[in-house]
Amino acid sequence: MYPLIRNRRLRNSKAIRDLVRETHLTPKDFLVPLFVVEGKDVKEEIASMPNYYRLSLDLLGKEVKELWDMGLCAVLLFVKVPDELKDNKGTEALNAEGLMQRAIKTVKNACPEMLVMTDVALDPYSSYGHDGIVEDGKILNDETAEVLAEMSVSHATAGANFVAPSDMMDGRILTIREALEEEGFIDTGIMSYSAKYASAFYGPFRDALDSAPGFGDKKTYQMDFANRFEAIRETEMDIDEGADIVMVKPGLCYLDIVREIKNEVDVPVAVYQVSGEYAMLKAAAEKGWLDHDAVMLEQLVAIKRAGANIIASYFAKDAVKLI
16 A cells, blocks of 8 residues: 555656556557559559558559568558449459459569458449448348358469458358368468448548448448447357457447457457548648657557457558657
8 A cells, every 4th residue: 555555666767667568569460451453653642541552563562572671461452443343243353363363462472471361342342332232222141241252262362361351241251261161271361350330430441442332321231339249249150150360340439349359259359440540640640739659659559458469550650660
């Protein structure tokens, strides 16, 4: 008891604070999202995501090498599909020479040891901008899951280490896992977006890929942000179906969910610090209202402190330069 115990003794200097710090960020904590477009020598800044870019394949290879040299060892690939290749069934997603498949090969050729995860969802390929096949204004579940399984096999064939289904269709993890096993991809992992909420924080990402829904919203498949125990149920079901890593998305508003899930499961937990979270800090820092680097690190440490083993973040390069 006080005065025998004075907690401030462990805060007296930077040296002692560093020595007793409970949570540490390292480059190995990060998964780097990358946006890929067709063309050559293309580096397009995303208007709503300052200092983040869409890259053509030639520049993607250079970017991956730079990330590896910085100690960043995992990437998550997304592709911006030309409108003329979009349809209701995501046919282009299964093209062995499609942009995603070529992006996977580009990364592996540039940096063979880089861990490659791939987005598995139909919205970048859909003429409706939804994560599934649309019929009479509804998103079909089982038919979509079958396409996602074919898509996952195509990514594994191209060299992906993990597929990352972000669609929130029921049963899609089992469907994907069985398809991968049947094709001999027993070592291809699944990182499931298990607790993906219907969030307003995704706007800039949809600008990046031109994948906003053409009608309605995504609330019939993404989770209600008011729900807590549903996230645990969804996550446990995904693990039972074969997920190797589970994800909570978005990050900062859902740290209670991260901790709940971390306490309940025994697989790695990923958190996606999403585009809206990135854009808000960039905008506030540009106005001079917040210290960009200090707030960025505080947010990232909070995500890890909540229980994240992996942080998917657009701040990854900025953070690594500081830590």
